[in-house]
Amino acid sequence: MTFDPGVPQPGAQYPAAGSNPYAPSQGGQPSLAAAGPYQTTPGGYPDPAGRPQPSGTDGFSLAALITAILGLGLVPVILGIVSLTRIKKSGQGGRGLAIAGIVLGVLEIVAGIAVLVSLVSIAGNEDFQEGLRSGYEQGLSESITMEEGTCFLSDAGIPTLDTMTRTGCDGPHRGEVIGAYTFPDGDYPGQKRVDAAAGKECNKLFESYVGTDFQTSVLDMGYLYPTNASWTLGDRWITCYAMTMDGSPLKKSVQGTAK
Numbered sequence: 001m002t003f004d005p006g007v008p009q010p011g012a013q014y015p016a017a018g019s020n021p022y023a024p025s026q027g028g029q030p031s032l033a034a035a036g037p038y039q040t041t042p043g044g045y046p047d048p049a050g051r052p053q054p055s056g057t058d059g060f061s062l063a064a065l066i067t068a069i070l071g072l073g074l075v076p077v078i079l080g081i082v083s084l085t086r087i088k089k090s091g092q093g094g095r096g097l098a099i100a101g102i103v104l105g106v107l108e109i110v111a112g113i114a115v116l117v118s119l120v121s122i123a124g125n126e127d128f129q130e131g132l133r134s135g136y137e138q139g140l141s142e143s144i145t146m147e148e149g150t151c152f153l154s155d156a157g158i159p160t161l162d163t164m165t166r167t168g169c170d171g172p173h174r175g176e177v178i179g180a181y182t183f184p185d186g187d188y189p190g191q192k193r194v195d196a197a198a199g200k201e202c203n204k205l206f207e208s209y210v211g212t213d214f215q216t217s218v219l220d221m222g223y224l225y226p227t228n229a230s231w232t233l234g235d236r237w238i239t240c241y242a243m244t245m246d247g248s249p250l251k252k253s254v255q256g257t258a259k
Helices: 059-069 074-090 095-123 126-144 191-210 228-232
Strands: 151-153 165-167 175-182 219-224 237-244
Touching: 059 074, 059 095, 074 095, 175 191, 191 219, 191 237
Parallel strands: none
Antiparallel strands: 151 165, 151 175, 175 237, 219 237
C-alpha cells in the first residue's frame, strides 16, 4: 500500500477547514512544533533558540601572539589566558594563537630570569669585582697624578676623568689643575656637602694659584669630585681646575697671572 500525501486517506483525521493547525490541543499542549524555520548549529542540528552562530577570531588571541613576538613576556601570557576564557564562552576561533602567545611569553619570562641570574652571578664573582675595583683605582691614580700645575685637553662639554688627557701648558689646552682637596675617611658625606666643600676649597686654591679671587677673575673654574659609588672604592679627592669662560683653549699657564 502506498501513501500519497496529496490524496485524502480513508480514516485519516484532518484539521477542519479554517482552523489553526498549531493551536493547543485539549490537553493544553501544542499539537505541533512551533512554526517557522529552524536555525542549525555547525553540526547540522537545529538550534531551537535560533541564535546566530559565532564567527571570526577572538581579538585577544591575536594580541597575545603579537605581544609575544614583540618579546613582552608576561603580557602575552595574560592576554592568552583571557582569550582562552573568552573563546570557551563565545565559541570563536583563535585558540591556537592564544596558546602560541602563552608558550612564547613563558619562554621569554624563563629566558629573562636566566639572564638575570647570570648577571647576578657575574656581579657577585670575586674576580669581576676585583677587576672593576682595579680599573677604577687605576683611574683614581691617574687623577691623583694630575697634581697642581698639570694642563689637560678634553673634548667634553664638562671635563671628566675619562675625557681628560695631559698635555703641556706652553701650548693650547682646555684647562689647568690648580690644586686638590682630600676628604677625611668616613661615610660618604652626601652630594650637598661635597659641593659645598668643593666650592670652598677650590676658591681658596684658585686665589693661591692664579693670584686673584675667583669672583673677580676672567677665568672659570671646575672640579672633579667623588660620588657615592666612587667613595666606596676609595675616592676621596676633589681636583680643582681653571679654564676659560667660553671654553676656548688656554694658550699658556694661568699660574700667577692674577687674571
